[in-house]
Amino acid sequence: MTSFRLEKGGLIDRAASLSFSFDGKGFTGHPGDTLASALIANGVHLMGRSFKYHRPRGVISAGSSEPNALVELREGARQEANTRATMIELYEGLVAKSQNRWPSLAFDVGAINSLAASMFVAGFYYKTFMWPKSFWEKIYEPLIRRAAGLGSAAKEADPDKYEKAYAHGDLLVIGSGPAGLMAALTAARLGARVILADEGTRLGGSLLFENEEIDGKSGLDWANSAIAELASMPNVTLMPRTTVFGWYDGNIFGAVERVNDHVLAPSPYEPRQRYWRVIAKRAVLAVGAEERPIVFGGNDVPGVMLASAMRAYANRYAAAAGKAAVVFTNNDSGYRTARDMRTHGVRVEVIVDSRADSRVEAGGVPVIRGRKIVDVKGGKGVAGIELDDHMHIGCDTVAMSGGWSPIVNLACHRGARPKWDATIAGFVPPDTGESFVAAGSAAGRMLLSECLADGAAKGGGKPSDAPKCRDETYAIKALWWVKESKTKAFVDYQNDVSVKDLPLAAREGYSDIELVKRYTTTGMATDQGKLGNVNAIAILAEATGKTIEQVGTTTFRPYYTPVAFGAFAGPFVGRHFQPTRKTPLSDWAEEQGAVFVETGLWMRSSWFPRADEDWLASATREVLATRSGVGICDVSTLGKIDVQGKDAGAFLDKLYCNTFSTLPVGKARYGLMLREDGIVFDDGTTSRLADDHFLMTTTTANAARVMSHMEFCHQALWPDLDVQYVSVTEQWGQMAVAGPRSRATLQKIVDGVTLNDETVPYMAAKELTILGGIPARLFRISFSGEHAYELAVPADYANMAARALMQAGEEFGIVPYGVEALSIMRIEKGHVAGGELNGTTTAADLGLGKMMSTKKDYIGRMMAMREGLTDANRQCVVGIRPFHRSDRLRSGSHFLKRGDAPSIANDQGYITSVAFSPMLGQWVGLALLANGRARIGEMVKIFDGLRGIHQYGVICEPMHFDRENARLHA
């Protein structure tokens, strides 16, 4: 294979050699190469196939705007799709594959799409795959995905780490070319804390590949000394390989640093990428300008590239794009490529300048003025060109320059639109205020001296602070597309949008630029139209008889370039995705063989199977053992809030619909909390431990919300109340001890108290000690309907207390029971829980209307009085049992009157909670039923269309078991 590596020059380390493979074939390159430059040096231009037509494509750019040379980088778990070969730093052992081709890059069956090009015009997705509708899912979609897909992602989990970090500074400079370096240098010399970020491997921007002269030395030498000076200053942070991808509120910038993308695998102690949030008092946008392609026939043949890219490959990477080049330009900058290539010994056949009257130093290269290229000959490589006067010229590479577009993206991320500047034929950034300003060519300054002076000024100095330099001339006469071209001319390479698609979209009614984007796909996908958009806007302007300003741009949004999901996730993956909350009793529960269930972040013990019991058998046994002897259940997840202060009682009166200020010390009371709109919010028992000291409990699910609600009510509504409160959920382990032998069991571990109805009566809340001095709180409350207690101990004693209870209850056949058994017992007793407190029910709906005080103001009081919330026909809580005793009930099933057909109009309500009652030997449930309390005894139809259930049930009282509450007081 011929080498296209130039003999001298370039910022590559020729002493070292790196092996890599592309599509399974081995190559070598040098440190300092990108994958693209190394392939070019090896004579490889064909790097991919296009999206729709599967046309052979080569590299167009030498930077992050690259639309064509997208590859699958690495293999296995580290495989990364759609990675720009122009941004991949070469490393030893690099493996890359081309995309979107089958069976091979050189011979691709999909290329037949080119022959059916009429099918793939603008809006082809909408036009072609419309009918029949049933074909979508099974035929069209998989077909499109296979044929038109980009690269494929790794199937395995990402093995690498990602980090998140913040950076703060006085000035963030984005881009390290002439303007950026000058701005950073000026600000840093004035003592500002400066952060200089650049997406490139090396700082220096265009100075890394342009032949410039600054301060009497080469542009590169000047850049190197500026960077060295910056690096030596303690107030400067240099961030190469860092793409600033977005500008956000508060002058916050998002950036991603590619810490280890340039090695085969990161060291185990380093991240692959770091996601930065940069908070800067001021920022300078010095990201330069992007060269535009010209739209002409065959402008996508591999070997046709941007003029600046061609000289970047030659000057920076010592890689020649060919042996015989042609330059096609509408502005002065294209001439630099001709001169530089000639200096490197590459033959430059001709400069084709579309302007008839240009006068630019061509360095001895012949110039044809006032002519255009109409076609590029060749398929997988350039064979020659044809001009609009039918002249044919042989060549193997074409450099094109359609002018420069300032890279305005970041300046537009917060909604402002760029402005059109006819002099440079490009959009320039909008005025974004003092805290974010553009400098240099990003601001439309096209001369080096202007860029340096602008950088100095934006860095806080004077324009005259900038060093002297040699300027190239710059002038442009817009040429958006070559109308004389007969062959396919591409506007957007990545999406295969040709010049004909834009007027077609306009003719079909999609003439707004945002619609054109979606209809033709111009400016979509990974490059977001960095190269093609301005050409597309100009072509559309002409097709619709508007000016470019009138057409305007599409919306610029983050991210400037694609950001890996891993970078967003940072370290918060796997078990670090969210915390796991274990209760203080989890060791004990594990010892007892608990099966845990995730409830929010909590791991709750759900049931305690013995041998090969399933959940139902286990829960049934746990219920029977508890109701006949004693059971112990972890209830630590309930929210516990300690409320203290002179006004604690008054505060609780405001929060709850019932009254707590009248609660005697040493007693507990069930409370119901409403939302301000009158709907039930939460419930739980609250105990009074002293005059000015209450202990509230909340449901597990609402613990955090209730806390926040209390803080709001106190701070925003009643700031004068003298009350303090704090969550003590995690400080206490709490267990329910339930069953006829609960008292006898507890008696063995409490210190110095004889438990009876005098010392610990029903609804008592008592502070005492257990096991010889462990502080504890004992509440005689019951959710199970049994004679029961809840025992709370400081969290660190919880396992010990539970183990002691297990031992104490052994003679009574004590069992641990989980949330399943707890739930069965509460349904047997008709106690409402999450299924009924579902954000739609009022206190009255739950049968708790009498709790609503009429003697005080409280949250929700007024709105609960509204007509709709007091309507007798509202759905309220009832019990439900199947008509056939052996039928199983399912929650979510709806009720119909007998004889009614299922319809929303006929809906009578639905089942909210079901359980197999071990005590009754059948399924029972709780339900919400319209006017339910008047319908006890009614037979209803139970309908569940999803499960195909049609059965009958009988409405009953919610309390299914022990309606006299005899067991509670036993």
Next chain:
Amino acid sequence: MLIKCPHCGARPVEEYTFLGDARPQRPTSNDPSTMEQWFDYVYLRDNPKGRFDEYVQHSGGCRAWLVVSRNTATHEIHGTVTARDWTKSRQGAKA
């Protein structure tokens, strides 16, 4: 976005939880004739373009409820006070 908490200083927006419009004031009467006022307080909200006062809790910080004055069009933060001070000053203004 950064919000300046009166207690903790400028902190990122992720530490805060938004509730909504801080301007409606909770009526003090439970008389049925005040139902309209209650309805306004619970349900009616303006959606202004420009300066807007919102209840925000510094839930990932000191947990204080704040009133943040923000421009809904530009996201500029004009100022932050604690809900306690906001309410007390409004109660004082009324009295």
